[in-house]
Amino acid sequence: MINVISDIAIKAGEKIMEVRSKGFDVELKADESPVTQADKASNEVILKELKAAYPEIPIISEETASADYETRKHWTEFFLVDPLDGTKEFIKDNGEFCVCIAYMKNKRPALGAVYAPVLDTLYAGGPETGSFISRNREPLSPIKTCPPEEGEGLKVVGSRSHPSPNLAEYLEQFNIAEMVPSGSAIKFCLVAEGKAHLYPRFNPTMEWDTAAGEAVVTGAGGTMTTLDGEPFPYNKEILKNGGFIVKA
Structure with missing residues (x-):
């Protein structure tokens, strides 16, 4: 398949x-x-x-x-x-x-x-x-994903067309080395191939926006969860997604 x-x-x-x-x-x-x-x-x-x-x-x-x-x-x-x-x-x-x-x-x-x-x-x-x-x-x-070394600044990938005011506040807790703007599900793939460490998303998406990217990230050794750290739900009654965090 x-x-x-x-x-x-x-x-x-x-x-x-x-x-x-x-x-x-x-x-x-x-x-x-x-x-x-x-x-x-x-x-x-x-x-x-x-x-x-x-x-x-x-x-x-x-x-x-x-x-x-x-x-x-x-x-x-x-x-x-x-x-x-x-x-x-x-x-x-x-x-x-x-x-x-x-x-x-x-x-x-x-x-x-x-x-x-x-x-x-x-x-x-x-x-x-x-x-x-x-x-x-x-x-x-x-x-394979490439998790950051201890003390290494994070490479963070974010949305080019859908920036979120919550993102800057969330990232304040981390040592950020680089912000990498990108469009579409390519953001998931940058984490999957080791070019980024973190992809946080606060703006809404739809299930078809995230499913293929999540499969690729998890297959490469990364994770995708809700903002609360729970498994990301699919085939919901309403197909709109809440926020999520993708990590290497």
Whole structure:
């Protein structure tokens, strides 16, 4: 499955790049968040490919109406998809957007694939498989988080488009060596491959924003918890997330 969802994420990323090269319009959804033809085209690719490969596994995607909670609360497995994570970064054309596909088992991220098409970089893995990186379509190679040495200043990754006033207050307790702004789920992957130590998030996200990234981070040896240190919940009645802390 790790190979299948990775291949699908790359195909979706190629579709996004097609739209990017031709130009696109920006629409606003009901919640005032932006959406483009790239989000929709990527979603079509992912849904078609996942349904062909795993017809028995249901899918929750940002760009498709979800099953009602009374139906999905009984699911023991499903896919959780963000066809274009970082739409604002896509619109700004800064390259910091990605495709996120997570396989969820018993309400936990079991596998994730995060593909950044501008960087042609794929991150994939989960707690049972370990996590891996592939740059420029090279074979997957293992990655590990890199916890800070004693006394070492922390490298902290934070949101480029969604800064939080709570972040500065939270970080006052630490010795911070570097702040690394980044967009989309690439922030999880920077922790997973050892380029950052900490990713705190106080602003709300949705479940499809975090699942694939959490799988990759945990597979690489890191953790993701609620702000209270509890396991991060998924397949909630309301799919909006509270804050979280990702640590190497």
